[in-house]
Amino acid sequence: MADDATRTPTPGFGTLAVHAGVSPEPVTGAIMTPIFQTSTYVQPAVAAPRGGHYDYGRTANPTREALEASIAALEAGTRGVAFASGLAAIEAIVKRLSAGDHVVSEENTYGGTARMFNHILGRLGIGFTFVDTREPDAVARALRPETKLVHVETPTNPMMRLCDIRAIADIAHGGGALLSVDNTFASPYNQRPLGLGADFSVHSSTKYVNGHSDVIGGLVAVVDPGLAEELLFIQKSSGAVPGPMDCFLTLRGIKTLHVRMRQHNANGLAVARFLESHPKIDRVLYPGLESHEQHELATRQMSGFTGMVAVDVGTLERARSLTERLRVFSLAESLGGVESLISVPALMTHASMPEERRLAMGVTPGLVRLSVGIEDEADLIEDLESVLG
Numbered sequence: 001m002a003d004d005a006t007r008t009p010t011p012g013f014g015t016l017a018v019h020a021g022v023s024p025e026p027v028t029g030a031i032m033t034p035i036f037q038t039s040t041y042v043q044p045a046v047a048a049p050r051g052g053h054y055d056y057g058r059t060a061n062p063t064r065e066a067l068e069a070s071i072a073a074l075e076a077g078t079r080g081v082a083f084a085s086g087l088a089a090i091e092a093i094v095k096r097l098s099a100g101d102h103v104v105s106e107e108n109t110y111g112g113t114a115r116m117f118n119h120i121l122g123r124l125g126i127g128f129t130f131v132d133t134r135e136p137d138a139v140a141r142a143l144r145p146e147t148k149l150v151h152v153e154t155p156t157n158p159m160m161r162l163c164d165i166r167a168i169a170d171i172a173h174g175g176g177a178l179l180s181v182d183n184t185f186a187s188p189y190n191q192r193p194l195g196l197g198a199d200f201s202v203h204s205s206t207k208y209v210n211g212h213s214d215v216i217g218g219l220v221a222v223v224d225p226g227l228a229e230e231l232l233f234i235q236k237s238s239g240a241v242p243g244p245m246d247c248f249l250t251l252r253g254i255k256t257l258h259v260r261m262r263q264h265n266a267n268g269l270a271v272a273r274f275l276e277s278h279p280k281i282d283r284v285l286y287p288g289l290e291s292h293e294q295h296e297l298a299t300r301q302m303s304g305f306t307g308m309v310a311v312d313v314g315t316l317e318r319a320r321s322l323t324e325r326l327r328v329f330s331l332a333e334s335l336g337g338v339e340s341l342i343s344v345p346a347l348m349t350h351a352s353m354p355e356e357r358r359l360a361m362g363v364t365p366g367l368v369r370l371s372v373g374i375e376d377e378a379d380l381i382e383d384l385e386s387v388l389g
């Protein structure tokens with residue numbers, strides 16, 4: 001056993017957010033990772049790229065590599081892989097499979113994910129079964145001999161459902177499948193799926209990871225080096241890579257991830273409590289509330305509950321009235337930025353889902369999704385109160 005005096009301490013999350021993956025640029029000492037805005041690299045000899053892999057911008061880029069190292073550290077993984085969007089990241093995970101293989105997916109996943117599974121990847125011979133992953137037994141029943149992947153979101157978009165990551169990882173692995181967790185709603189600050197047994201932790205880095213509503217991107221973190229190599233091969237072969245400017249901006253956003261998430265968590269809980277106490281709100285969905293049916297699980301596998309809140313105001317007319325009259329909250333799709341956003345999922349983020357599926361999951365016309373930003377808590381609550389009355 002190593003002597004305690006010589007053991008290297010594990011940095012805290014904030015230290016990792018500021019420093020992981022980046023180091024001073026060797027020529028000038030610039031503290032920020034440069035934007036390597038290049039499509040190709042000069043090689044000193046035929047087929048002898050510098051570093052063994054700097055031959056073409058799609059294959060390798062130093063700014064992208066810094067971002068990949070950063071997300072690997074934040075997720076307690078060994079390797080990160082960056083993509084042009086969150087959907088491209090999820091697609092790459094599924095592209096490991098072949099025609100005839102089967103995926104079990106959370107039914108209340110992001111509408112774009114369900115659309116990609118059903119209308120793009122499903123046409124290529126990969127089968128998909130959608131279940132309520134709040135019940136681990138539902139996942140177990142859906143497994144087949146040809147099941148190669150279980151894909152979940154926790155919390156889900158927009159119903160704020162949770163699944164027990166550790167329990168589902170055991171079920172997936174017992175059936176010979178891998179587990180992919182969309183960690184977008186939680187962020188690495190609040191939840192680390194790899195430590196709970198997941199094989200992939202995936203993000204739309206457009207959201208909390210970047211946090212400034214100015215980048216589209218996706219990230220995957222893994223522990224198994226073999227899975228990393230597969231994803232890097234797919235990244236290179238399919239070409240859905242982020243540009244160096246996008247990687248630079250995401251790295252910049254990550255440096256304040258821990259600070260931003262503390263405020264998102266505090267504001268989200270405050271807004272959820274205010275809305276829960278308001279007589280014009282029928283239902284509030286927020287894992288940090290004791291009234292949430294999975295609050296105990298949330299406190300067990302999450303360290304914070306983010307700024308995502310869903311409420312049901314009863315009717316589409318009331319949803320329109322609320323979302324279109326606010327001043328601090330902006331009516332827009334997306335989430336996880338420093339500014340507060342609000343949307344009506346049935347007509348916006350989940351409009352591509354069949355109506356019967358939306359209603360079965362609880363995505364009613366009166367459901368409103370709030371992405372609570374980092375503004376002053378009093379201003380956010382006053383804004384909501386001024387419209388609700």
